[in-house]
Amino acid sequence: MDTTAPSARPPHPRPAAREVRRAPGAGAVLRAVLDHGPVARSTVARLTGLSPASVTGHCARLLDRGLIRQAPETAGPRGLGRPHVPMEIERDGPLAAGAHIGVACSTLSLTDLRGRVVWQERLPHPQAPGRTPERVLELLAAHIPELVDRHADGRRVTALGVATGHRVDPAAGVVLDHPLLGWQDVPVRARLEAASGLPVEVDSHARALTRAEQLFGEPAVRTAARASAVVLFVGAVVDAAFSTGAAVHEGPRAGAGGVAHLPVGVERGETPMRCVCGGYGCLSAEASERAMLGRAAAAGLPVPSFRALLDAALAGEPRALALFLRRARLAGRAAALLIDLFDPAVLVVVEPGSCRLPRCLGALRREAVRCSRSLGPADAEDVVVPSSFPRSVLATAGSAVALHALYTDPLKQLPNTRT
Template structure:
C-alpha cells in the first residue's frame, strides 16, 4: 500500500538535514566546511547529512571543482544532482488545472494545463493522474518521491478537503492521487501554498512577517511569520465577500469583492459597456486603443490596491507579496494599484511591496511547494523510504 503523508508544515525547517539541503540548493556547488559555516552546524553534522543525501541520490560531488591545494573529501564541493528525485505538483482550479513535474532544486521540468474536467473528484483525479503519467514518461529513470495538490479549499483532516467552489465535502484528495500515482501526496489550501512557494523560492532564511495576497478568480491572503506559513484552524482568510466601495465602471451587483474584480467580473463589466471579450487578456489587449477597456482595468487595479492597503493595515506586515494573474499578467496597472494601497494611512510607514517571484506560474509553484514540503522538512528521514522509479 502507498504510504500516506502527514499534513504539510509549510515552513523553513530547522532540521539539520533540511538546513544542509537548503544551503546546497541556494549556494551549491559548495564544500562541507562552507555549509557548516553558513548554517552554524558542526562539520561532523554536515558530514552525516551530506552522506545521507548522497546515498539518497539528492546531491552529487564535484571533485573537479576543488580549489588548488585542498585535500580530503570534505573539501569536495557538492551540489544538487540534476538527475535526482522528482515530485508531481497539481493545482486544481475552478476553471483551469495544471500538472507539473519538478525536482528538488525547485525547477519545473515539464507541465501541462487543461480546463478543469468537471467537478467530480474521481474524474478529476483520473484525468490529472493520466496527464502526470504522460509527463513522467519524459523523465524515465528518475525517481518519483512525492506529490502535492494545491487548491482553494479548507482542510478537514490531513489529506481531506472541503471545496465550496467545486461542491466537495470531506473529499480524500491525497488518497485519490496517491492510489493512482503510487507515491504519498500532501494537500494544502492554495493561497497558503503560494506563501510557502515564496519561502521555497526566495528565502534561504526568513525573519519578520510577510503578507501574501492572491487575486484572479479567487481572492485570498496568507501570512508568513519568521519562516512559517500561518495555517488557521478555521481555514484560509476569506476576502471574496468584503465590501467593494464605490465603482464607476465595474459592475457591483452587491455580491462582494470577488464578483467585481475577478476575471469573470471584468468580462461581464466589459460587456455592460459594449465591449465583447472572452478573457481579461483580450480586454487588456484592447485597452491600448479603447479608453473604456483601459478605465475598467485601472479601476480593478485601484480596488485591488485598496484591498491590499486594508489588509496591510490590519495585519501590519513587514512586506507584502502580490500573487496571481490579476497582479502579474498586466504590470502596466501596478502603478494605480500601488497608489491605491497608500490611500490607507499606516503609522510607522508602509510595508515593502513586490510581485511574486513566480509571476504567472504561481499555481504551479504553489503545488510544487506542497509536493516538496515533506522532503524539505526532513529529507534524510523521508527519502530513503519513499524512492520509487518513474519508469
C-alpha cells in the first residue's frame, strides 16, 4: 500500500527529455530475427526496410557477438535458386542478469536472449531499520557475481537490469521515490555499476513488463502490445504503464502510471479501509498485499505472508479464494477505468490470482465489462489478459530492462567481440 499521500511529495527535478531517435539498424535486425527466425537476410531486409548490404553487415556483427547464428541452409522456392542461410537467435548466447527490488526481498534472475528465465532466486532484505538503500544494494552487488558464477554456465552476461515500483528515472538510473522502501533519489545505476562491474539499466517494473510483453509475450499479446497496451501491476506496489506504437510513456517527472489512488470502492457490506491520501476506496488501500493480509486477519485467516495466502487460495481454502476473487473484482474496476481512458489494444493484468486462478481472471473480466463504457463482453478475452509470465513475473521484470536495452542497440550493449 502506498505510504505517502500524492500531494505530500515535492516534485523531483529531472534531466531534460532525451531526443527520441530511431532504433539503430542492428537493433531492428536483431528484433526481426527474434520475431521471424530462422529467417533469410533478404526477408530481414524486407521486414526492416534496410538495404541487403546493410543487413548483411549487421548480421556479421551480431554473429561476431554471439547474438545470432546461422541455421541450416534451406532451398529456394520449389528447390530452385541459391539456397538460403537463415539467421536465428543464438540459443546458447549471452544472458541478461536481472534484479527486481521488492519490499521484503529482491528477485534475482538470469534470462536468455529469447526471454526465457534460466535461473531465479529470492534474496531477503534486512529487517527495518537496516533496510537502507546502501545495505540492499550492497547485498545485491555481492550476490550477483555468485549468481553468474554458479548458474551462467560460462556464458557471457551482457548487463544487469534493475526494476522496482513507484517512480524511477531510467535515463539517470535513479529510483526517485519508493515510499514502501523509504527510498528517495537513490542512484542505483551508479552504485551497482561500480560494485558489480556490469553495465546497469534501471526502470520501473510496470514499464519493464510492458517491454517484456512486446518482446517475448504470447504471440497475440505481443502483437497487440506493440500497437498499444496498458499493464496493470497489483502487488505490494500498485502501479501501471501504458504504451502506444511500442513507445512506453514515462512522463516528464517519471510519474506516468501512478494508479494507486484510483477509486474502486469496496464490496457491499464492507467497511472501507482509509488510504494514506485521506480518502477511502483507493485501489492500493483495498487491493495491495498489505490490504489483503489485513482482510485475511479480519476473516479469521492469519497467514505469515502474502505468499502463504496465495498458496492457501491455490489449495482451495475458501476464505483465501474469496479474498482473491474480491481483489480481482477491484482490479476489474480499475481496468475498466484504464480501458475507457486509453482504449488500448490490450490490457495486461499482473496479479497472481488472475494469472494463476481461472476463476479470478473470469471475475476480473466480468467486472471490467460491467464497469466500462467501451468494453463489450465479446472483446473481454482479447483485451483483458493475464501476464505472459505467470510464474516468473518478477524475474522477467528485472532482466527485461537489460534485454530491452540490448534489443534496442546491441552493438552499444556488446561493443566487443566474443574474443
